Amino acid sequence: MINRLTIIGLGLLGGSIGLAVKKHLSHCQVTGCAHRDGSLKAAKETGAIRDWTLDPAIAVREADLVILCTPVSRIPQWIERIAPHLKPGAIVTDVGSTKTAIVEAGERLIRSPAHFVGSHPMAGSEQKGVAVARADLFADAACIVTHTTQTDPIAADAVEAFWQTLGCRIVRHTPVDHDRLVALVSHLPHAVASALVAVQETASLDLHGRGFLDSTRIAAGDPELWRDIFIENRGNLVSSIDLLTRELFQLSSLLKMNDARAIQEWLAKHALRRSKL
């Protein structure tokens, strides 16, 4: 039973968790913690948290569940800061878009009778900050929960139940599989959206329709946040870019051969797959 929740990092995701908990787990007392008080005061005002502190030790000492919602590059150091202050049985999770390094740090630094389980709810926005947080951000979103040989099954159950309460659909993966799959379905589309913007002339950009706007919306996302994700998952992202460019070169070959039938088959195959989502 999660009666006390601590959210570390009150941006879009941390703030939305707070609002969703208020709605779906109203008995739960939510404390906020961050390295600066600006976002904490804003989160308190929107009702995403009940109280806050800048002191990690105070923030987590009574928490049943701690959720790390900072940029991915800062999660390991927050794990170090809170690990000594967790109560027995406390569970720590995160919302980071990469998992291998974070889960490694979590499992190394947080030891039984406390537990670390990695999470990644596939929800977000190109906008950032607690001001755009919403209670329904997680509704119908996939949430990957990482399972390793060290994962405590009871802690994993609790983390999965928590995300389900917020509306998520749970998918289990190892951290390594997570990082490969999310490179394909999230990090690659972000890189491609930026590249699509990059290659535009001023005159072509002036002609943009709704198709271009939708296909590049994510390119407007926070550059620092995405720099961290790209750097953290760079091996998988490079492989994903290779796959995509190979696919585009195949299309180029069909175009050069003027092979209308093969181009239609290529388009039809992927149109069907996309329309099923």
Add this chain to the structure above:
Amino acid sequence: MINRLTIIGLGLLGGSIGLAVKKHLSHCQVTGCAHRDGSLKAAKETGAIRDWTLDPAIAVREADLVILCTPVSRIPQWIERIAPHLKPGAIVTDVGSTKTAIVEAGERLIRSPAHFVGSHPMAGSEQKGVAVARADLFADAACIVTHTTQTDPIAADAVEAFWQTLGCRIVRHTPVDHDRLVALVSHLPHAVASALVAVQETASLDLHGRGFLDSTRIAAGDPELWRDIFIENRGNLVSSIDLLTRELFQLSSLLKMNDARAIQEWLAKHALRRSKL
């Protein structure tokens, strides 16, 4: 003054023009024509057209303006069919996503005192058919009107005024410039969206969030329609794919060098450009 309008091809675009004309140019009598009566009957029922015929000669003989809204590969043959039956002073335009071959055919086959002016309103949907037509499809859309050495200035003015009445913003280009610019801002994003779907594993697709949905929405578009566009504009599309893959290889190099600062600059530059749209 356009008192009689003939729309040839009653799909999403033809149907939306009919509905928009009914709203903004209610004095105008709209006739529909197509190679089959199914879409014409549906268009008549939605109010997009007032009457219809399968006979091109009857369809255009009293028309002040004829708009060709069929797939791009069929526009030249429709120009051939209607050209002998136009009244003096009639203007013919089209909504094709490629312009070089269409404008060449239009200017060759439609001679003074009738006139051809190419158009391309940047509006559409991944859905097709008159059932999804909307009167506001063209609101705030860019509409490219092609100008060549042969373009009649009075006819071009009339075509531009027509699209402005429907809510479009006019941009003038030569057919050659149009095809290069639209390859970048429309045909390339479609190819990339399909390729993004193509490279997904079943397990990665299962994790898709809103970012993936938005960035691949256009991949669900009609494969036959897009095959025609890709084939027609294949030279420019191949060049655009080259530009994009070069941009992605540059990103790959930065990732391999673990160059966080350069990656952030790359992301920030394009995020800023995108957020201004």
